[in-house]
Structure formats: structure tokens, C-alpha cells
Amino acid sequence: MAIVRSQSNVREGRQTAQRNTAGKNRAVGVRGASRTGNKAGGAAGKKILRWLGVLSVLSIAALGFYGVGHWVLGQLDRPVTSVKINGEFSRVSQKVVAESVYDSMADSFMRLDLKEIQFRLEEKPWIDHVRVARRWPDQLEVTVIEHKPIARWGESDALNHRGEVIRLSNQETDKQLLKGLPQLSGEEGMEQEMMAQYQTLNKMLAEHGMLVKQLACSAAKSWTITLSDGVVVRIGRDDMIAKMGRFLTVYKSQLQTRWAELSSVDLRYYNGVAVQWREPASA
Template identity: 25%
Template sequence: MDRRGRELFEVGQTRVTKLQAHDAILQTPAHDQSSSPEEADLHVPRGPYQIEPDLGVAREPRRVSLLSWRPKRGRLLIAALGIGLGLGAVEEAVRLGGHGAKLERLARVMGFGIDQVTLTGHHFSFDRDVFDALDLTNVRTFAALDTAAVKSRIERLPWVDNAELTRVYPGELQIRVTERKPYAIWQRTDRHYLIDKTGRVLAAIGGDALPNLPRFAGEGAAAEAATLIENLARYPEIAGRLSEAERVSERRWKLKLANATTIELPPDGEVGALEELSRDAALVRLVTAGSTTLDFRGPGRVAIRPEAPAAAAGPAAPNTGS
């Protein structure tokens, strides 16, 4: 073989050798050079929170197969979804079909009967009113329970602001109510009512009950009470002395203070009248002195009328000469 042939043979041999070495590298599994043979056998990942195995004790390797775990989890989800869809189908069939009694009996056998009702969150609402809203005499299973309708009926009760219904299988219905907060007392004719901030009537009460709550009177006063209180909050010299706010003709306010001062506000621009009063030092002194009526109903002017003290409204006391 001449020199050129020998060179071609050597070059070809070198290329084959390199290709074989490259294939061997690709087929060899990568491993961490810093890992010991024991760690490689145990397949223990190394990391900042990894507990080092006791290499002096022989143990079987612990392997968790994700392929064997995921189908189990998937089967549970599918089963839960199937139960939910089945229950929903039963509910629709009960409400829309003509086989309610048979389907309800089937639902009770399957564990969907309402065997226990738990009621929490109520202080002023009566249990019997909530149970009447449930209509338990006719609704004995979850299949026959119209959750939206029951929730609406419960929230129509005077004290109830919000109701949450939770089904706990098998057989328990949990009801949690949030009640409204008393805000003021509203006098209508000769009756007194406790109202919340929206003007909703919560209960009838005695006229002398809850003296620390603001008092309102007149038709339409309950619905506008919160707005007036918010406006008066900026004028403490008036708000701190307010005894009663009367709604006149459902259009305007008459403020009665505890010191026999009366403030007649106009139908429109009541905030402007209060601003004018608070900026005028002489008017503020009249308010604090008491026994005065300040009438802001006239455009651009204030009518001031002194009022006799309440104690002097009766017969005049005899003159003793002292």
C-alpha cells in the first residue's frame, strides 16, 4: 500500500473510531460524579433539604410511580364528578318530572335525605321562622331542595341580611345567617320601629327603648335616615345635640335638638344650609344657647324665632315676691 492509500486508511479509521466513541457517550446514562455508588443505587436526590441515608444499613429502594398514582386520583375525581352530575339530574327530574315521590324515596335510600339541619349565626331571628322558610314538611331530600328559593325566603326575614346553605353528605344541611345591625329608631304615627342602615324595619319596640340610637319620625324618614346622619357627621355642634329628625311631607328635614333648638332645612340644598350655619359664629351661638328656631327655607335668608322653654309652656308660676 502506497503512502496515499495508507493516509486514506488512517483517516477513515480515525473517523470510525470517533463515531463509535460519540455513540458510546450518548448511550451512557449521565450521573453526578460527586454521588457515591450507594446513592446512585438508592436514587436519592441531593439537595439542601435532603436527609442523608444511613449508608451502613442495607435497605430496599423506595420508589413512587407517578404513573400508578395519577390514574387513582383521576378515578376519584371522575367518581366525584359523576356523583355530582347524578344528583343534579335527580334534582332536575324531581322539579320538572312527574315522579317526585319515587325519586325522593330513591334519594333517601342513596343517602341524599335531609336528616339534620344545623343553624348558626342568628341572635334575633327565630329558629321556627328559618325552618318555616325551609319548608321541611315538603322538602325531605337534597333532590327536592331548591337552594336559591330557600335562600331567598330566609333573606326575606326581617333580621337576616345574608344566608349561606351548605350540603354535607350524607344527610346534613348547614345554614349560616348574617344578621342586620340596628341603626336607628323610626316613629310612625304612634308606633316605634327598630331599623337598619338601609331603612329596613327589624322589629317593633317601645318608645323609650334604646335611648342611644338616633330617632327619626315621619313618612319616608327611614329610607333617608342614613344619608342625613352622614351629612350631620361633619357638623358635631348639631349632631351631638340631635334629639329627633322629622321628615316633613317626605321632602325635607326638621331637626329637633335636645336644648329646644329647631332647625328647619329646605327641601333642596340642606347641606348648603348646614354649611352656612356652621360658618356663622352668631348662628352657632344660637344653636348652643337653645330655645331658638332657625328657618333656612327662605332663599338667601335665615328666619330666627325665639322659642319659650318647655318648662314655661304650662301655667305661669305664682309670684312669691322674692
């Protein structure tokens, strides 16, 4: 038996099928959107939890560091229990040094003002340099270096190896110290230049068995040496090292054998030296 459908029925069937398909598609689309939203929400939640975990670890670490730091500061911030003072005390009293250190000390190991302690000590006579250091956990170490006088300066003071003036007192011990030291004489402000020239000249002469007893520089910048045996060497103002080299050449070739007869040597010439002999003992 044949089934005959009208065109209207066919159209209605097609429309019904299309509506059913569209409904299914909408239903599928809604369900797909719901799953995507759930996944995004879950990922964000995991990320938040992960950051919270990181922050918790950092907070715990910060508290731990704070606790350790507080403990360390507590260990350091304690009173100084001992002071060690080093040095060769020939002109400086160790007792005076200790008293100065104690007067400058704070009540805490970490609050010690090392620069202040050093400054106050280096102001004292005969102290050249001071080193101050903390020693764990509660000790202070002070090392004192005294001035070493190299030469007399003028009539009552001395110079160290840098040409710095050491002011001496009128005590007998200081006067005894000056005995035997070479004497340097010059204008005020020439101390360092005088010491530098003394060290250079004394080294040159010492290689030939001669020592400087006195070194003087006049206001006109003319230099004169008096040797330990009394011989006077007049250098003049210019070319001091060159003149001394010429003098030593003449000394080795001509003057050494008659040195005991010599009174003075004059180097104030362009290309030679002049000598003066001692007068005979009978005269």
C-alpha cells in the same frame, strides 16, 4: 461454411422474438399489479385495526368515567345529616329558623332547594338576609342576618340602614326597642330618601357634637331637624346641604358659646340665618 437465410425466415424470427418479448412484458405487468394490490390491502387493514384500537380505548375510558360519575353521584345523593345555623339571635328565634329549614328540606343532599329555604326565611319578621350553602358531604349551613333598626318610622315601625320598613308588633319588647331611636316622619314612600338624608345630616352634625333626635319632612317637602338638646333647625325645601354648611359656619363663629340660650335656628334665607333665643327661666 456460410449460412444463408431467406428474408421470410428472418421475418419469422423477428416476429417470434417480438411475441416472446411481449409475453414477458405482460407477465411482468401482471406480477407488478398483484404486488401493488397486496400492499394497498395491507395498509387498509392496518388502518382499520388502528381505529378499532382507538375505539376500544375510548369505550373503556367512557365506561370508567361513567363508573366514577355514578359513584360520585351516589356519594352526594345522600340524606342531610346535620344543619348548622349561624347568626346573632336577639330578635329572631333560632328555634323558629330551624323549624322553617327542616320543613323546606328535601330527602337528598343534592336535591335541596337553597333558594326556597332562603325565600321562606326572609319572609319572617326581623330577618334581613339569609345565606344558605351546602357543605360536603352531607351538611347544610344557614346564616341569618337580622334587621338592625336605625330609626323610628312614624309611631310604631322602624327603618333599617337602607330605609326599608321593619314592621313591629305591639309587644312590649318591640316598644322598648323604639325608645332612644331617632324619629323620622314623612310621607309614605319617602322611607329611603328620609334615611339617606338622616345619615347625611347626622354625620355632619355629629362632627360638632350635635345629634339628630327627629327629622321631619312636610307634605310641601320642607325639612326640619330637632336636635338631642331640643334645638330646632328649620332647613326648608331647597339646598339642604349648602344651608347646613352655612349653619355650621355660623355655629362655630357665633353660636357655639351661647348654644345653651338657643331655642331654634331658621335657615330659610338666601344668605343668612335667623335665631330665636330661649326665654329666661323666670319668665
